[in-house]
Amino acid sequence: MARRKRGNPVNGWVILDKPSGVTSTHAVAAVRRVFDAQKAGHAGTLDPLATGILPIALGEATKTVPFVMDASKEYTFEVTWGEERTTDDLEGTVCGTSEVRPDVDTINAVLPQFQGVITQIPPIFSAVKVQGQRAYDLARKEVPVELSPREVRIDFFELVEALDADHALFRVGSGKGAYMRSLARDIARAAGTLGHISMLRRHRVGPFLEADAISLDSLKALEHSPAAFEHLLPVETALDGIPALTLAGAEANKLRCGQSVPVFRALDLDRFGDLREGDLMYAVSGGSPVAIGRIDGGCICPMRVLNL
DSSP states (O other): OOOOOOSBBOOOEEEEEETOOOOOHHHHHHHHHHHHHHOEEESOOOTTOEEEEEEEEGGGEEEEEEEHTOOOEEEEEEEEETTTEEBBBSSSOOOEEOOOOOOOHHHHGGOOOOOOOEOOOOOSSHHHHHHHHEHHHHTTTTTTOOOOOOEEEEEEEEEEEEEETTTEEEEEEETTTTOHHHHHHHHHHTSSEHHHEEEEEEEEEEEEEEGEEEEHHEEEETTTOOGGGGOHHHHHHGGSSSOEEOOOOHHHHHHTTTOOOOOOOOHHHHHTTTTTTTEEEEETTTEEEEEEEEEETEEEEEEEOOOO
């Protein structure tokens, strides 16, 4: 007989305003305890130093995490000029110094280099795997780490304010996999100096905004209280921007069983006329999402079945 899972079958998203000094893993564990949920995960790690939006998926919402991970994000961060650090943020040890302090004109002149599709090398203290091991584990053991450059998308990168000679505040919008610590390190080098992130805040992850968020302390105060569920967003919130198709019960059941369902003959062309082979959709029946799938041969083919 299979063992019963611990906790309750809670499904949905909690948008946490993560405080500084807390790891993403710790934050997920804390939210899971509040709801006594069987399963939990997060959509995009925030460094312990960082604050802001950490979307946490409970139950069946964990199946939608990849779609949030792929979404665009927005940040503000502060760069401290003159010191490069091992972690590329305030937590690391100083590994290089410079007396140069870039002015506003110099900063604005190099910003265009870091917009669009760019190449960046992740920080050595990152979760990137090197021969099966996390880079940060190797770095902590002082094992030399060489990470390959990767392409990332930077939608915008703006100087908000030169706070003083030693500090500047930036605003960034990015695609999947962009490291803000690398961006800070690289813009400092391009401006003829060295630098590291001394403050980082994430303001948006895909459809999740600061207006949706609750602080960790506020959520903990609601532990075992029905009021906590007022901060639980529906599973399908993560699928904002993906077309939804309402199906009859029989068709929905086929998807639940992993079978494809013809869709083009049922589509409202005013709403779905731009859909093409390979595009994503999700199916809804009785007001609840049933499955996320991809269009193949005029059918929606389930990729993730949601047991709601």
